[in-house]
Amino acid sequence: MIKIDNVIHTYKKHSDEEVQALCGISLDIQEGEFLVIIGHNGSGKSTLAKHLNTLLIPSEGQVLIDGLDSTDPDMVWNIRSRVGMVFQNPDNQLIATTVEDDVAFGCENLGIESGEIRARVDDALATVGMAGFGNKEPHYLSGGQKQRVAIAGVIAMRPKYLVLDEPTAMLDPRGRQEVMETIHRLNKEEGLTIVHITHYMEEASQADRVVVMEDGKIVAQGCPREIFSQVKLLKSLRMDVPPMTELASILNEAGLEVDKTLLTVEEMVDALC
Amino acid sequence: MFRDITIGQYLPGESFIHRLDPRTKILSVLFFMVGIFGLKHLYSYLFVLALTLTVILVARIPLGYLLKGLKPIFIILIFTVGLHLFLTPGQILVEIGPLSITLEGIMKASFMALRLIFLVLFASLLTLTTAPMSLTDGLEKLLAPFAKVGLPAHELAMMMSIALRFIPTLIDETDKIMKAQKARGADFESGNIWQRAKSMIPILVPLFVSAFRRADELAMAMEARCYRGSEGRTRMKQLVYRKTDLIVTLGMGSAMVAAFFFL
Structure with missing residues (x-):
């Protein structure tokens, strides 16, 4: 379990003025959970993500990963091998000139023996549906494929938690779908805990829990239906609401009682007829 | 081009x-x-x-x-x-x-x-x-004896392999920047050598800026995958x-x- 306890993160801008990126965040991430963090640019969601594997250290407060304190310098590599991280730009996180060498990179850093790395690489590539691409060069792959290779490189290290920092932001709709299917499968079949950061609402709808961030604070959290039904709040945060949920809210205001938490057209049809 | x-x-x-x-x-x-x-x-x-x-x-x-x-x-x-x-x-x-x-x-x-x-x-x-990877691996192994006298053998090999990995990426980027500048009326083909060299500046500046940003992100991605130099590192493909x-x-x-x- 990852325990984030009242974390404050401040950093200095060039002008020496202090900026508070996180203002007292507390959040528990359960094992096996599919957690989505949504929020606008500058809401602090990426800063929060980087606290989960010690890329950033809290200025105040505490992050505990399976009980390991992220401020302890001796625990850095232990924590990073538990919490894998995938970044936004697929081009800037592939290190090697071939796919398999890239997937092997993390395992090599962990000092795993070579035969075992080979087995893990093949396994990881198969899991993300990229078997047979081992000898390809990364720049011949599509964005979605590159991002899946990046995921393979992380899961080959066998982490318990997978943190994805806007992995779909630079992809076309097809690439986005590929990546989303992959991480949902990892969550269901491999039992991997997923922390998915995004600003796409529709990616949040299948999560176990959604956390909404704004200005370095958590402004709402709950299951997707609860979150989406707070149409006014989401609108005030300039976020999209699924069209049917918004319609339900308008109908309610106009005096027609329908379920405020419905998400799809089918559910709306059922509710009305 | x-x-x-x-x-x-x-x-x-x-x-x-x-x-x-x-x-x-x-x-x-x-x-x-x-x-x-x-x-x-x-x-x-x-x-x-x-x-x-x-x-x-x-x-x-x-x-x-x-x-x-x-x-x-x-x-x-x-x-x-x-x-x-x-x-x-x-x-x-x-x-x-x-x-x-x-x-x-x-x-x-x-x-x-x-x-x-x-x-x-x-x-x-x-x-x-x-293959580029085995070339840099070989170089690293050959230079390894000199590591004792302070030659950063592993770092040199890693730099070389990252350079090879990013050549195509940066070429694509250059192409993109040139097209973007051309769309705004930049002219790279006419004029004498001096003028042409000068017209390269609007390509080089954004290219360098983005290369530095890439380097920053890449370093973070490498750290996130537990990279800490040659210390305790094994290789999948043994020479x-x-x-x-x-x-x-x-x-x-x-x-x-x-x-x-x-x-």
Whole structure:
């Protein structure tokens, strides 16, 4: 379990003025959970993500990963091998000139023996549906494929938690779908805990829990239906609401009682007829 | 416009040369380079030619592809040949105004030309038959003894492999920036050399900015995957130095010695 306890993160801008990126965040991430963090640019969601594997250290407060304190310098590599991280730009996180060498990179850093790395690489590539691409060069792959290779490189290290920092932001709709299917499968079949950061609402709808961030604070959290039904709040945060949920809210205001938490057209049809 | 770049090009294959250990190949090229400067007679180059052709045949590299790699050195070639041709003192054969061609000049010019051509051919045989990753692995292993005296062998090899990985990415980026600048009316084709060089600035500035941002993100991604230098790091693909590698290395080594003393 990852325990984030009242974390404050401040950093200095060039002008020496202090900026508070996180203002007292507390959040528990359960094992096996599919957690989505949504929020606008500058809401602090990426800063929060980087606290989960010690890329950033809290200025105040505490992050505990399976009980390991992220401020302890001796625990850095232990924590990073538990919490894998995938970044936004697929081009800037592939290190090697071939796919398999890239997937092997993390395992090599962990000092795993070579035969075992080979087995893990093949396994990881198969899991993300990229078997047979081992000898390809990364720049011949599509964005979605590159991002899946990046995921393979992380899961080959066998982490318990997978943190994805806007992995779909630079992809076309097809690439986005590929990546989303992959991480949902990892969550269901491999039992991997997923922390998915995004600003796409529709990616949040299948999560176990959604956390909404704004200005370095958590402004709402709950299951997707609860979150989406707070149409006014989401609108005030300039976020999209699924069209049917918004319609339900308008109908309610106009005096027609329908379920405020419905998400799809089918559910709306059922509710009305 | 950058499609012709062949630096670090690799032609995958299964030939004897492809399967040699990268260390063998790097050492061989090194021996070849030293040896070729020990040659004293023009006919000695027949041996060099025979050796190069054998390697090309065994590695099954298309000759045309290899010769295309000579294109970039064409200007350097003409330049050195010209300098040696006209500036070597000795027995004068032809005089054109203030310039004179001497017998010694012709000899020296052909030596230089042959040396350059064979150097480039042999060196490109190395990159054509060796995957970039194993090339940098080999380099790291070869430099490892010098790590004791403070040479950052692992870091150098890592830098090289990252450079190779990002060449295509940065070329794409340059293409994109050029198109974007052209769409805003930038002109890269007309004007004298000075003007053209100046028109490159609006390409270089965004290219550098983005390269630095990439470097930053890449470093973070590497750290997130537990990278901490060579410390405690293993490799998936282990280099194996076989008997044939030893034979080839020794063969090339003795060929170099022979070139210095007998050819």
